[in-house]
Amino acid sequence: MKTFSIIGCGAVGKTVGRLLQQSGSVAVRDILTRSTASAQTAADFIGAGRPVADFNKLERADLYLVASPDDAIAACVRELCRTDLLDRDTTVCHFSGSLGSALLEPAAQFGAQLASVHPVKSFADPAVCVGDFAGTWCGIEGDPQARELMAELFSAIGGKIFNIDPRFKTIYHAGSVLACNYLTALLEAGLRAFEKGGVPRETALLVMEPLVRGTVDNVFRAGTARALTGPIARGDAGVVARQLDALESYDGQLALIYRALGSVALELSRERGQACAPGLAQIEELLATARVGAS
Numbered sequence: 629m630k631t632f633s634i635i636g637c638g639a640v641g642k643t644v645g646r647l648l649q650q651s652g653s654v655a656v657r658d659i660l661t662r663s664t665a666s667a668q669t670a671a672d673f674i675g676a677g678r679p680v681a682d683f684n685k686l687e688r689a690d691l692y693l694v695a696s697p698d699d700a701i702a703a704c705v706r707e708l709c710r711t712d713l714l715d716r717d718t719t720v721c722h723f724s725g726s727l728g729s730a731l732l733e734p735a736a737q738f739g740a741q742l743a744s745v746h747p748v749k750s751f752a753d754p755a756v757c758v759g760d761f762a763g764t765w766c767g768i769e770g771d772p773q774a775r776e777l778m779a780e781l782f783s784a785i786g787g788k789i790f791n792i793d794p795r796f797k798t799i800y801h802a803g804s805v806l807a808c809n810y811l812t813a814l815l816e817a818g819l820r821a822f823e824k825g826g827v828p829r830e831t832a833l834l835v836m837e838p839l840v841r842g843t844v845d846n847v848f849r850a851g852t853a854r855a856l857t858g859p860i861a862r863g864d865a866g867v868v869a870r871q872l873d874a875l876e877s878y879d880g881q882l883a884l885i886y887r888a889l890g891s892v893a894l895e896l897s898r899e900r901g902q903a904c905a906p907g908l909a910q911i912e913e914l915l916a917t918a919r920v921g922a923s
């Protein structure tokens with residue numbers, strides 16, 4: 629059976645380590661962190677593995693999973709390269725969503741196969757995460773052989789595999805920031821506009837809730853273009869002009885957001901094909917023209 633060792637074993641290392649060990653498709657060998665005590669805690673959680681705190685103590689494994697924080701991955705790989713454990717039969721993999729497998733490149737000099745797996749999940753509590761990992765989407769990129777191995781191992785623990793283009797991994801990662809973190813920021817922007825309209829925040833949240841939930845449901849049921857409603861979906865240039873004008877007088881930042889997202893909405897409206905072309909052309913012009921003196 630193939631063996632794996634974990635370098636850096638916190639939330640992700642513990643969860644993935646235990647699931648892989650339990651799957652029976654690979655066996656854990658060493659667990660390395662910066663102290664034997666924390667490596668021991670991880671080994672206890674995984675239920676197997678030899679705790680070590682020094683790269684010189686690592687033994688040969690088929691697969692090295694670097695599950696340290698992003699900032700420490702490069703240093704961990706440099707240390708791993710100083711051992712004589714890497715060759716063409718070893719695979720080295722990290723779990724960062726924003727960094728590519730190219731970060732592991734020093735290991736390729738020894739012939740090692742490289743990959744990165746990004747499990748799209750928030751790993752807060754490993755004890756909970758081992759129970760609900762099944763169904764987690766896992767973005768993979770790297771060398772073909774390493775990708776194949778990681779896809780096989782992660783499928784065996786319930787992961788759902790998709791491929792990432794390594795050249796644009798940072799942009800891929802920004803996608804989650806835009807869709808999740810910025811959704812929160814966007815709702816805050818919406819709340820501020822409601823408040824300016826005399827609706828207290830608590831009431832505004834109640835009013836917005838069914839709107840927002842309905843919209844999100846529509847996006848996942850019908851796709852973004854068909855879920856789009858409102859003035860840009862209708863090609864109603866008059867409403868867009870008045871709203872832009874009012875927002876610019878009230879808060880330049882909200883007006884900027886309105887313009888930037890309005891241009892994405894415009895593309896969706898064109899794709900949807902329900903609004904008249906002259907209305908959309910007028911909206912395009914409005915969105916592109918900042919009012920003189922606006923911040």
Ligand SMILES: NC(=O)c1ccc[n+]([C@@H]2O[C@H](COP(=O)([O-])OP(=O)(O)OC[C@H]3O[C@@H](n4cnc5c(N)ncnc54)[C@H](OP(=O)(O)O)[C@@H]3O)[C@@H](O)[C@H]2O)c1
Pocket residue numbers: 635636637638639640641660661662663666667695696697698700703704722723724725746747748749750751752
């Ligand atoms: N957390 C998430 O939700 C999540 C989701 C997807 C992907 N990821 C990715 O998964 C990776 C691990 O994240 P995490 O949240 O599991 O991190 P974490 O909980 O902070 O754990 C990091 C582990 O690395 C060890 N460590 C730190 N510096 C080290 C070094 N220089 N050498 C060896 N070990 C070191 C730490 O142990 P000691 O402090 O005891 O040394 C700890 O065991 C990151 O690449 C992250 O981007 C995380």
